[in-house]
Amino acid sequence: MAGFFIECNRWSPVSTKDDFRAGTDIAGTALLEQVRSNTPALLPDMPAFAAEMDKLIPHWEPITLRMAGAQPGGPVDHCFFEAFLADLEQRLLNAGRIDAVYLSMHGAALTTAIDDPDARVIALVRKITGPATPIVAVFDLHANVGAAVAGSLSALVAYRTNPHVDLAQRGQEAAAHIATLLDEGPGVVALVKLPLVPPAPSQLIATGRPYHELLQISQQFLGDTILNVSLIGGFALADSPHGGFSICVSAKRADQSRAHAVAHTLAQKVWEQRHRFATQLTPLSEAVQVAVQTGLDSKEPHLILADVADNPGGGGSGHTVDLLEALLEAGAHGVLLGVFTDPELAAQAHALGIGQRFRACFHRHATGIGFDRSLCADALVLALHHGGFLGRRGMVAGTRRSMGPTALLELTGPTGSVLRIIVISIRQQLLDPAQLDIIGSDLSSVRTLVVKSRGHFRAAFDDFATEDRILEVDCPGLTTPNLSTLEWQRLPRPSFPLDAHARWP
Ligand SMILES: [Zn+2]
Structure with missing residues (x-):
């Protein structure tokens, strides 16, 4: 073996x-x-x-x-x-x-x-x-x-x-x-x-x-x-x-x-x-509006926003801020973003301790070029954990894994709205509800779950949101499904759908 x-x-x-x-x-x-x-x-x-x-x-x-x-x-x-x-x-x-x-x-x-x-x-x-x-x-x-x-x-x-x-x-x-x-x-x-x-x-x-x-x-x-x-x-x-x-x-x-x-x-x-084999992405502004509405109206079913272009499960960084920024600015309520990879921020939260307030800077060393940006917001440390978990539902059920030092933060947006976010140290996608459980992040109060994942979350959270309430959001990132935006070097061409005229003998 x-x-x-x-x-x-x-x-x-x-x-x-x-x-x-x-x-x-x-x-x-x-x-x-x-x-x-x-x-x-x-x-x-x-x-x-x-x-x-x-x-x-x-x-x-x-x-x-x-x-x-x-x-x-x-x-x-x-x-x-x-x-x-x-x-x-x-x-x-x-x-x-x-x-x-x-x-x-x-x-x-x-x-x-x-x-x-x-x-x-x-x-x-x-x-x-x-x-x-x-x-x-x-x-x-x-x-x-x-x-x-x-x-x-x-x-x-x-x-x-x-x-x-x-x-x-x-x-x-x-x-x-x-x-x-x-x-x-x-x-x-x-x-x-x-x-x-x-x-x-x-x-x-x-x-x-x-x-x-x-x-x-x-x-x-x-x-x-x-x-x-x-x-x-x-x-x-x-x-x-x-x-x-x-x-x-x-x-x-x-x-x-x-x-x-x-x-x-x-x-x-x-x-x-x-x-x-086509992808239907939802524009960012439209996705955020659905999240705002979901937060306001308790009769709206739960919502999942999938940041498919920043999927650590496809080589994404797990730390792009576009969706986080738009949700904070729009003042969406009942939002949990799990999980965001930022070891420095997680370490800072651990050093400060539970109950402390601070100015949290996400991806602080960003170059500022393209989607490699940082974002700062007022934060409260709600919970801390070492990050080890045993998968219980979906793809990694029954296996032991670690996210490294992990922190649950509550962020306050410019309009006073609050959003919760789980910051982890070892880059990965949200694959299992145990990743939320260990930090005491109960889904019962969550209206919109934001995942940096392309699709594997579906096996873990199929009991949270139905298929029609999962939106794949069109944000930039290393795992963009918009293949025509990339400069290809080695892929055999022509290939469909990059090349509409591609033929197979
Ligand atoms: Zn695969």
Whole structure:
């Protein structure tokens, strides 16, 4: 078992060794302890894989090599990646006999020097284990899969949910494929790429969305020899030469030609639906007016404003101030913004203590260029916490995570209105109500919840607001779905919807 897990946004600051240390970077027995923990500090797929292997192959012996994962960010410091690869190679060579390999990957990594680190990891594993060893990888639905990745794997299993709530199931599925392939040979992955880069908010799989229908169709092809069918929307903001929608079909080796035929059939169906992968953003002024109205009229249902362009889950900074500023100025009542990343502000609040009033400056070291701005407001420290939490609902349920020193502040706007905001130290999106619980921020008094997130919050707060009361707000940021505003360098062009004339033969 091993993994390399990061989604890289070409425009975000470089992801360093420290970012992996703040996320997950463990090896050997420490990794095994986490894999076997009831509340692991790991994504759920690897622990679920191991538990399923216990059932399928009771005498198996787990070898935990290394798992390195970080919050989505900019390209990985290449020196760190090289050191990771060298370490992984040594651990593979020292492992003794390896019968099969499980890899926990995101699949949208970049480094400061290369565009295909995921392929390098998989190629290394293949080189050392040889052509007959089953290598099964679990990928994010936002992976940018290239031919080298598909060509080195025995089976590729991508998430089938977005928000991603099926990681444990996919880990279990990978175990089943390994059990099959150990009996029947290594398997193949057929890949078809489409010149289609759906913006992230258009890739949700709720009923009525194109992705939902396509996923349902795709699973009808599963059968005796077809092990897995994955529709992978990709992560456009990597600006990767491997960007674009990927259709991956994993099959037993004897059915290679059928795998390719299924992949082509599904690619055709996805391409026919390309116009439906569109994003409908709400202008900032309109979104703020809805929040004001929601605060005034208690009969209005709860509202969620999603700041989709500042999503730490796609490499966003988590500290743009546009939406915060507009809500404060408009005097919206009953607003909670969770969570805003600003370690200096969190530290200041901790130094001051609960009950203290001060002038809070958000993102105080901003350059002032573009959306990199700061904002100051009168604040009261309502609560403080160390930031550790155990996920209870949605994508990270059951796993241990940390936001670092965390503060709940009450801000007073120019018209005297108040707004609550949770300031955290470790950049991340709001994925779980436990992130609010730990700081005593009860949702019962909240009329409008503001999230810096693209979509994963939906799995955690589906009981707070209904689909029609979630507005994706058009603010600037590193994860903007307005793809035409970016200067692309590596993405294959033409690609739809950036290039309306894009054709797929
Ligand atoms: Zn994803």
